[in-house]
Amino acid sequence: MKTALITGVNGQDGAYLSELLLEKGYMVHGIKRRSSLINTDRIDHLYQDPHNPNVRFRLHYGDMTDSTNLIRIIQETQPDEIYNLAAMSHVKVSFDTPEYTANADGIGTLRILEALRILGLEKKTRVYQASTSELYGLVQEVPQKETTPFYPRSPYAVAKLYAYWITVNYREAYGMYACNGILFNHESPLRGETFVTRKITRAVAAIALGLQDKLYLGNLDARRDWGHAKDYVRAMWLILQQDVPEDYVIATGVTTPVRDFVKMAFAELGIDVAFKGKGVQEKGYVVACSKPEFQLEAGKEIVCVDAAYFRPTEVELLIGDPTKSKTRLSWQPEYDLAALCKEMVAADVEVFKKDNKTQWEHLAG
Ligand code: NDP
Numbered sequence: 491m492k493t494a495l496i497t498g499v500n501g502q503d504g505a506y507l508s509e510l511l512l513e514k515g516y517m518v519h520g521i522k523r524r525s526s527l528i529n530t531d532r533i534d535h536l537y538q539d540p541h542n543p544n545v546r547f548r549l550h551y552g553d554m555t556d557s558t559n560l561i562r563i564i565q566e567t568q569p570d571e572i573y574n575l576a577a578m579s580h581v582k583v584s585f586d587t588p589e590y591t592a593n594a595d596g597i598g599t600l601r602i603l604e605a606l607r608i609l610g611l612e613k614k615t616r617v618y619q620a621s622t623s624e625l626y627g628l629v630q631e632v633p634q635k636e637t638t639p640f641y642p643r644s645p646y647a648v649a650k651l652y653a654y655w656i657t658v659n660y661r662e663a664y665g666m667y668a669c670n671g672i673l674f675n676h677e678s679p680l681r682g683e684t685f686v687t688r689k690i691t692r693a694v695a696a697i698a699l700g701l702q703d704k705l706y707l708g709n710l711d712a713r714r715d716w717g718h719a720k721d722y723v724r725a726m727w728l729i730l731q732q733d734v735p736e737d738y739v740i741a742t743g744v745t746t747p748v749r750d751f752v753k754m755a756f757a758e759l760g761i762d763v764a765f766k767g768k769g770v771q772e773k774g775y776v777v778a779c780s781k782p783e784f785q786l787e788a789g790k791e792i793v794c795v796d797a798a799y800f801r802p803t804e805v806e807l808l809i810g811d812p813t814k815s816k817t818r819l820s821w822q823p824e825y826d827l828a829a830l831c832k833e834m835v836a837a838d839v840e841v842f843k844k845d846n847k848t849q850w851e852h853l854a855g
Pocket residue numbers: 497498499500501502503504521522523525529552553554555574575576577578579580594620621622623672673674675676677682
């Protein structure tokens with residue numbers, strides 16, 4: 491039985507990856523940091539009683555900023571594979587917490603790699619580093635591939651740039667099996683509520699129900715190559731199963747403006763939305779709504795731009811070229827954006843149905 495250690499186990503990707511590795515028969519150890527409230531919702535369905543001798547899923551308290559803790563957990567678990575997913579992963583928030591982001595996202599990766607050397611595991615343990623399309627930042631080339639130059643545009647991306655290169659350096663210097671997956675944006679019903687797709691799908695459900703009046707967004711022109719997290723964690727696993735350690739772009743090859751995702755998400759509930767105006771004056775309004783129970787009249791403004799959500803420096807266009815991962819890993823995404831959006835909106839409708847049983851009664855049929 492192979493043993494995997496996942497940092498960031500209770501994040502979006504940690505949850506899907508844990509599921510995948512458990513299905514494949516792995517012993518899975520996960521690192522989660524202490525919080526004042528329990529925040530294991532995404533992995534609660536995977537819980538196994540630690541008293542059971544055959545337990546295959548265990549959590550450990552830890553933090554990417556604590557070397558001694560990481561060394562101890564790696565020593566105790568002796569993993570065959572480490573998936574380093576833990577990070578302060580919000581680009582906008584990284585402008586508010588740049589030093590912490592550098593510590594957790596940049597030096598955190600170094601701590602894992604050094605721990606393996608200190609413990610003499612550098613030839614045993616394979617390491618997956620959660621690198622990101624944010625490394626490409628200011629457009630140098632489209633579509634973006636493994637050889638495209640990096641130009642990071644946020645403290646998050648700069649921290650991840652260090653993590654990317656220290657992973658490459660440890661591979662070259664010490665012969666470690668350490669790889670970067672350069673993953674483009676991937677979403678799901680488990681996506682954090684402050685990332686734009688989930689913010690939109692939640693608002694669509696809440697506005698339809700009459701629980702929210704308006705959706706406030708930042709840059710509607712930004713374009714992202716969005717895939718489904720389920721497809722992307724499969725790629726992470728494949729990257730660690732190759733004969734030779736290499737770095738791979740994981741993307742769909744299709745890019746979509748934020749504005750179009752807003753329209754797509756409202757359309758899932760029969761709400762036709764159009765935009766007028768420019769910059770911070772731009773508004774999204776209802777053109778027509780095919781479901782009278784939503785009580786959304788034509789002309790009602792439901793999307794506004796709020797400059798508070800703009801970033802000091804923005805990444806305007808991301809579109810990945812997944813040729814290498816398709817040919818070398820035989821990786822193919824199963825979801826397209828339409829299927830992803832449908833699943834997310836449906837899941838958020840369910841969330842609000844549960845939370846607001848009385849309001850949703852009239853939709854039950
Ligand atoms: P999430 O934000 O959903 O999860 C991040 C996880 O890291 C959470 O479990 C979080 O714990 C944990 N974490 C944060 N800081 C620390 C710390 N100091 N010590 C220990 N754990 C910590 O991110 P995703 O699952 O979406 O992404 C996984 C990784 O992939 C991240 O590194 C992200 O930067 C990267 N990435 C993500 C992409 C995406 O589109 N999703 C694309 C490319 C890369 P807590 O719940 O306590 O905050």
